[in-house]
Amino acid sequence: MVHKAGLNVDDMVLQVLASAEAVVTEDEIERGVVVVDVGGGTSDIAVFARGSIVHTSVIPVGGNHVTADLAVGLRCDLETAETVKRNFGHCLQLTLPADAEVTLTPMGYDEPVGVPQRYLAEIIGPRAREMASLIAAEVERAGPLGMFPGGIVITGGGALLRGFAEVVQQQTNLPARVAAPQGLHGMNDEIRGPSHATVVGLLRWGARSNLGRKPSRSNGKSSDGPAAGVKLSRWFRDLF
Numbered sequence: 001m002v003h004k005a006g007l008n009v010d011d012m013v014l015q016v017l018a019s020a021e022a023v024v025t026e027d028e029i030e031r032g033v034v035v036v037d038v039g040g041g042t043s044d045i046a047v048f049a050r051g052s053i054v055h056t057s058v059i060p061v062g063g064n065h066v067t068a069d070l071a072v073g074l075r076c077d078l079e080t081a082e083t084v085k086r087n088f089g090h091c092l093q094l095t096l097p098a099d100a101e102v103t104l105t106p107m108g109y110d111e112p113v114g115v116p117q118r119y120l121a122e123i124i125g126p127r128a129r130e131m132a133s134l135i136a137a138e139v140e141r142a143g144p145l146g147m148f149p150g151g152i153v154i155t156g157g158g159a160l161l162r163g164f165a166e167v168v169q170q171q172t173n174l175p176a177r178v179a180a181p182q183g184l185h186g187m188n189d190e191i192r193g194p195s196h197a198t199v200v201g202l203l204r205w206g207a208r209s210n211l212g213r214k215p216s217r218s219n220g221k222s223s224d225g226p227a228a229g230v231k232l233s234r235w236f237r238d239l240f
Helices: 015-023 026-031 063-074 078-088 117-142 164-172 194-212 229-238
Strands: 033-038 043-049 052-059 101-104 113-116 152-155 176-178
Touching: 015 033, 015 043, 015 152, 015 194, 026 033, 033 117, 043 117, 052 117, 063 078, 063 117, 078 101, 078 117, 101 117, 113 117, 117 164, 152 164, 152 194, 164 176
Parallel strands: 033 152, 152 176
Antiparallel strands: 033 043, 043 052, 101 113
């Protein structure tokens, strides 16, 4: 597809490494941190410790599985389920008001009905816990929890699911947070969210790692800004 668009490929980058380039700092990588990019069909994981990659993996669960669960539970089409997930979805039932509802028309119904938001969380919660337990298993494979004081940084479109970071924190016993690309200058607001971490990371990778040049310091900040593409490029090549 790239060649059909009239472009050439200068380098290949593991997706989660590109995401890490956009959302974590060199200091976090030195101290130890886990990056989880939650996509549609899969979630990519990269574990860093002592300034190097120590583990990467892909788990076969992502945001689309949550959407499919909602479509079955609510008896609606996938498009409606995705809209409900984005606007009202939550992983934790008890954090929601008992009387909060979302209105939709299930298949086979002629009139809209009110569905408790806690019911949505009842559907979403098990899938979120499954994803979190798979992430926890990968972190355990990488090494002792004490190696990762930077905790777990969650990005990607699936990171926007409310309450997911809290579920991951419960399952892993590590601090977890949702992260968007950092230090953007002159970029459209539409690409500032977690959904675009990989795209922003690839742009930085191409701009800052060509021919091993040092990353620019145009923003006046030191190396504790987003992780340098040169270091990540070296780590990626070392994997092979």
